[in-house]
Structure formats: structure tokens, C-alpha cells
Amino acid sequence: MPHARRALLSVFDKRGAADLARGLRRLGFEILSTGGTLDLLRREEIAVTAVSDVTGFPEILDGRVKTLHPRIHGGILARRVDASHRSQLAEHGISHIDLVVVNLYPFERTVAGGASFEAAVEMIDIGGPTMVRAAAKNHQDVAVVVDPDDYPAVLSALEEGGGEIPGAMRRRLAGKAFAHTRDYDTAIAAWLAGHVEEAPAEAFAPRLRVDLERTMELRYGENPHQGGAVYARLGGAGVLGGFRQLQGKELSWNNLLDADAARKIVALFAEPAVVIVKHNNPCGVGRGADLAEAYGRALATDPVSAFGSIIALNRPADLTFVEALGDLFVEVLLAPGFGEGARERLAAKKNLRVLDCPPYRPAAGDVELRPVDGGFLAQPPDAVADDPAGWTCPTRRTPTGEERRALELAWKVCRYVKSNAIVVANGDQTVGIGAGQMSRVDSCRLATEKAELPVAGTVAASDAFFPFRDGLDTLARAGVTAVVQPGGSKRDDEIIAAADEHGIAMLLTGVRHFRH
Template sequence: MTNLVPIGRALISVSDKSGLLDLARALHAMGVELISTGGTAGMLRTAGLPVRDVSEVTGFPEMMDGRVKTLHPAVHGGLLALRDDDEHLVAMAAHGIEPIDLLIVNLYPFEETVAKGADHPTCIENIDIGGPAMIRAAAKNHKFVAVVTDPADYTPLLDQLKAQDGATSLAFRQKLALSAYAKTAAYDTAVSTWLAGQIKEKAPRNRSFAGKLAQTLRYGENPHQSAAFYTDGSKREGVATARQWQGKELSYNNINDTDAAFELVAEFAPDQGPACAIIKHANPCGVGRASSLKDAYIRAYQCDQTSAFGGIVALNQPLDAETAEEIVKIFTEVVIAPGASDEAKAIFASKKNLRLLTTAGLPDPRSQGLAFKQVSGGMLVQDRDNGWLNHADLKVVTKRAPTEAELADLLFAWKVAKHVKSNAIVYVKDGATVGVGAGQMSRVDSTRIAARKSQDMAEALGLPQPLTIGSAVASDAFFPFPDGLLTVAEAGATAVIQPGGSMNDAQVIAAADEAGLAMVFTGMRHFRH
């Protein structure tokens, strides 16, 4: 197979013109003939570079508002011709087709146009046709043609040409071809996803997902698993958009847990007071609200100090120095917040292994989006769980209605339970979790684990009784039998929030009334697997 291929002729047609002039000047200096289209050709010509219009190559003018300009045998023949095939060479000579050795194309900014809220016709006009066709042709013929689709590859391309005396190696062209096909696949994914949204198609017959490499990770969940982090191009605030100020590279588990922490703390609006969530292995080990960020952190930490060690801390307001001083008292893996003061950064600077991430804001817990999970032989796709409750959504089902204080804690517990692995039980008192039971096969076991953790923390803090006494409890799904509810009552809880909907709801309600509990139904479930 041919290895080194000299670059004699390049076709350039780009929407993103960053770095273009430096590249074109370098190619011209190497003796490469430049062919271009429309605005790209105009830019090169204005810069004093000799350039041939594609219309000169094809013998046809650009037409139909630029929709038709490169879709021509003179272009695609130059890209697809096999230079070691005599029949191809004869056909090129017979039809006056010149070889194209280098294609530099990036596509119409479709995703950016959609993100700006453009109308339907404008979005349609920003669906590139000629670009993907040329990219795929050049990538298919990477035995002879180099294709560049990203300005990030301009420098590697020039380095390659300098190292190979104006030629490209097969290995380099193969790598470019891989990037090219991934680029067109991602582009088509963006278009098809947009079209599905336009016609409100919830389950398209074929569905694809695309991502852009953000980071190659040291390993996955375990050292024997390779891993990488890809972004999806959305503008949703979170770990993918965060800036890391210090600390070593994030691991797979760091990213996963930080995302879980930030999504949870975002349930608590900053304008309603400071909030903190501490996560360990994707489950909350403490969530608290208070009048200051420091106190919110302390309240979250006091739910389960043992689990909080080596955990992830997420804040709903910018990190301040007072809170930073408190956090560094124990080992913490990651802190993420919508901003941080210079004083807080200086305090963290002494902790080399602590990663500090900041974002421009919080993710919107009510925003729409897709969540997907791979299973053997397929993919499960669902809407993101953006379920939200207000006081008016609750149905009191017991003889006693919850007090205002109980109601506030019930809604707090419900927000946290949404982010706890099922079966989930969350005890809350005075705006802070006091016991969390997660991921158990039995809901009764979750209630007992959460209560036991509260008892252990009470002993560690020197308190006379567990904080579950007088608490409110959330269950992510209904109690199928009274036993789980009675366990909650034995732990000292006085109010319960749950979806309802069990065949045994009447028995569960009767047990709540007998125990003197206030209970409300939500009609909404929050399973999280």
C-alpha cells in the first residue's frame, strides 16, 4: 500500500476560518496549489494568495444560493480516484479531472445556529450537504488523500508536511480519516436529533449519539478498564463545562460523582439560601441548607462524617474563604461550585490533591434532555428525570396533615431522594439530611440503614438521641406493605412523603394513622438505578 503521498493540490472550503490564513500561506510556500469556494476563496485572495475558484475547476458557477458548488465529478473524481489504478487514471485524463491530495473542510455551523434559537428555514439552510459529501469521499480514499476537518489539526498537518518533505504518511491520513467520519457522524446526529425534536418524535426508528473527546482518562471505574470523557456539545452547566483550578487530573469516578453532586445541589435554588451536597459513590451522604455556606456544609457533613471522608462536595453558591477553611479540615476529592473567591482558592492551594472546579452557574433541574444506558445488545433511552413538586401537588392521605415545618422538610427530603439509588429512604430534619438509605433490595432495609446511620452519628456527636426523632422521611417509591412505614415510625419520624399507588395503600395509610404520622402522596416516583 502507498505510504507517503506528496501534496500538490488542496481544496479548502471552511465555515470556521480560524487559523486559515497561516495554514494557506504555509501550503502556498510549499508549492501547493490552492482551490477554494465562495467566502473562503475571497478571504485567501484578499490576503494576496493565488487561488482557483471551484467554479473554474468544475466549469459550472456556484448556484442555488450556494447549495450547489462542489457536487461535481471534477471535485469528487479528484478526491476518489485511485492513483494506482490505470482505469481511474485514464478516466481522469479523458474528462480533465485533476487529483486533489488534500481536503480542508469544516461544516456549516448547524448546532450553533440551532443553539441561537434560529427559525426553521435558517436551521435548514445551515445543514451542510457538499461538505459532508467531500469529507466522506476524501476519507474513503485516505490511501491517497488527506482530509482535515478541524482547525486543531492544522498544526499537526504542517508538522507532518515539514517532516515528510511535503508529503503525508498513511498512518497520518488514517488518523485524519477516522476524525473525518466521526465528524460527519456527529453532524448527522445533530441534524437528526433536531429534526426529531421538530416533529416531536420521541422514539425515532434509528438513533445515534455523538460526543467530542474532552479527556483521556487514566482508567475507568477500575484500573483494568480503559476510559475517556466525551462532551455532548450542550451548554448545560456542570462538570463538562467546569474550569479546574487545581489538583490532579479527574478520574472516571471523580467525574461521575461530581456530576451526581452538582445535579443534586442544583435542586436548591441559590436565591433561597446556601446549600451543600456531599456525595460518595454517586449517592448522597449528606445534604444541608443554612443561612451561610459554611453552616450548610457542616450540616451536610454531620449526616454521615464517615462516608464524607474522601467524598465530593457541591455548593449552590460561590465558595467563600470561611467555607473553604471548614472543608479542608478533612480529605475531600473534589469541590464544585458556581464560582470561588480568590481567598478560597488560596486556602485550597495548600491541598495539592484537592480538585477545585467552578462553573458559570447551576444546571437547571427542570430542563429537558436524554439519559441513556447501555445494556447487552442495545441502549435504553429515556427523558432526564426533571420531575418537580410544589405544595399544591401533594395529597394529604392521613388524618393528620403535616405542619409547615414538616412540609418544608418533606419537600427537601423528596428532592434528595430523587438523587439516591433505589430503594431510597431519606430522613430530613430542619433542612438537613439526618439519615440516608440507598441501593438496597428491600425498602425496609433502606429505612433501617438510614436510621442506624443517624444513631451512629448521634453517638459520634454526643447527642442524646438520633436526629431521626421528629424527622420527615421521603421514599422514592411507594411502601408496598406497612412494614417499611412502621420502621420509619420506630425511628421517630413524624411525617412521610411517598408516591402512593400500591395495592396496599389503604393498609399503609391505616398504619400511618395508628402511628400518628402525617403522610402525603406525590403521584410521582423517582426510581434511580
């Protein structure tokens, strides 16, 4: 004889809960509920049974224990086809539960809002995930619903199936339920990890889990024939620090990659600075007394490549900067805020994407992942702090104060240029950038020959050691007077001798900055 159908509803997100309950009642379901959901259904004058009436036990411990009871979980977990299960239910007076509708306390929203540790702990749901997992495990007999958007489809399936939900749909809902509890537990684990003072025992765990949430769909990926989407780490601030797009067309895959690079470079500077990026490489970096001056210096490096670029600032954009920007076509402008008059003037550039981004700050424990066939390579970000005081000078001539200032600028930029990387600079701006060449001497040629500004009297940075003296000779012929590089080549003595021959001052950092 078929049993009377029962549904248990206990939801934090109460969207559509009353309509679902009405639909279930029309189909003959008895509804069990607890807490705020019970109160809602009673206010809506929907017939409902309190869980405490089923268990014969009141809610205790400020609501921490409501549904954790054999009369609830026995009704969810019992197999209908198992005679022993049926016998045990009858012996203990337990009735089947056929539908479990549960969604969980909004833990991520609570911690994102700056809740105290104690308040966050109270938002860790126990009974909800337990019911969800129990129903999902027994999906051969029980349907579980965790998403209010699924309510209409569930009601339709019940109406069409005479109160039964098809097995394929139950399996799909069960998979969604397990994903829901997985994401919930992952968010809690990540939050707790952020409150542990001691360092992790090992740099790379035997298993690495990265949980992401899709936050944006893109028109396409790197190319029009590729799909694209944006995923953010669960529990994090969001992509690019949780930026706000203030105006302009939707962002593209390439826009976001370039914006990420520009934001990281500009964060290296304490004084007002502007970075111009194209195809994930800087094509101009400048610093100055204000953003307008810094922008003029950055643009002078390579004004042709700046067309259609991404520009990042390390200060809120002001009206003077916007006026200096003029009519240059820019894809994306990002800054940590926009001052009075700047937003209004930028609004005239309808196609310009304007992003309000917090400054980049590398977080402890960050891991970079790069896909390779069959897996991923993992490493911490290349965020090691520069230590100019620890750099050594092996050449006869030491850098002047102005040369050292320029070398420090070139070295900052060099770590974000694709290898092989050469950056030629003066004290306030990049002068020439040689990026992504297969030989270092070609990067030296590119950096000096492409320069729009005078190279004579400038300095150069190399992201890795010089394997031969030809690169250094190329820089010297162009007028470079000082060089900073990691050192470490088998031919270091030959390179140092070549520098002395040219009267070049050289600093060795001991740190390489390959970027692939």
C-alpha cells in the first residue's frame, strides 16, 4: 500500500517557499517544517506540521538542534524496497520523507560582511547539510532540492508523475545537492584557514583543491572561436580585488588578463605612477609628481603601442589626468577610485571600460596554477620584495645615485615583462622594452632600437643573466651606462669584464624573474 507523501521544508532563502508549499499541498503532501520556514508557512495559512511534533522533542540549544533525530533521518534514509528498513520504521513509528527542500545559512555572505568570529561560527549550518546529504545519498527514493530556481521544475515533475519525480531528475538534484554542501564546507574551511596563526607545515600539500564560482560569462575567450568565462575563488574578494565596472562595454578575456598585469605592476610604485599594457606586456611605465606627469612619461615610451591599451593608476584618477589622457583610444582604465570631475569627463568616452579596483596586495599562501596536459604546475606568485641594499656591484665603477634610481625602476618593471626581458629606463620612465624574444641579445636590440626617447645615458635591467657578452655589447653601443641583472652565468666573469671594458656599472640581484 503506498505511503502518504511527506515533504520537509527548512530554508534560509525563502524565495518561492510559500508557493512551493501550496503546490505540494495541492498534490496531497504533508509538509514538515521548522524555525523561520515554519513561521512563514503558518503566516501564509498553509497546513504544516512542526518537526518537533514529529520527533516529540523540542528545538534546543538556541536552535542548534532541530532536525537531528532518528524520526527525521530514518524517514529520509530508509530504502523503500528494503523489507528490513520498512519493518524497522514500523517498529519505531517512523514515516517516510519523500522530498527534502533545504538551503543553508549564508556563511560566505556573513563573513564577507565583516562578521565577528563568533557570529560567523553561529552561521555554520549543521542540521541543513546533514539532511541534504542524507536525502542526496538516498536519491533513489528521495528528491532533494537546494536551489529555489528548481522549484517550478520540481512541481511540474510531481504533477506530471502523479506525485513522483523521475529518477534522472532525482540524480541531477542529488548531484547539485552534494555540490552545494561541498562548496559550503569549502568556504568554511577556507575561512578557518585564514584564522590559523601558525604557518602550514608544507609548501605544497599532497592534494590541492581549488574551488571556484563562475562570476561572469564572456562573449568569447582569447579568440572568437573559443568560449570564455570568469571564475572567482570561493570566499575571496573576487577577480581583480572585486572590481566595480563603472562604464563601458563588457570586458573581454584579453581585457581582464591585461588589467591584471597592469594592476600588479603599478602597485610596485609608492609615488604616483601609470602603467600602459598591451598583450600582457608593459609598453610604458612612468612616475611623477602627479598622475598627469606620470602618464605623459609612460606614453612617451611607445605612443604607437598605447593605442587600444589598458592603463592602470596607483592613485584615484583626477581631472588633470583625464585631460592629459585626451582622445587616445584606450580599452580599459583602472584606478583605486575616481575624483571629482574625472568620472563626468570619462563618461564622454562611451566605449572606454572604467574599473574601480582596489590596489593589488599579494596574499600569503597564494598559489599560481598553470595548466599543462594532464594537470597543473603550481608555484607561489613572483612577489618577492626587491632588496636594492643587498645588491652587489662586481664592476670597477659603481652606479651613481641617479643611475641606481633608474635601475630600481627598470628592475621593478622587468619582472612583469615576458622573457627574455630587457627594460631600458631613466629615473622616471621606461625608455625601451624588449619582450618575449627567444634570445637575450634580440631583446637587447629590440629594447634599444624601438626606443622613442634617447637611449644615451639610460640604464637597463635583464630578467635573467647574460649568457654571452653580445647582449651587453648591444646595450653599450646604444649608450646604456648601467645594468642590473641576477648574475649566475658560467660566464659572469666575461660579462663583468665586458662591462668594465665599456665603463658600465653593474649590479647583481641574485634573483631571477623569468615570466612565461
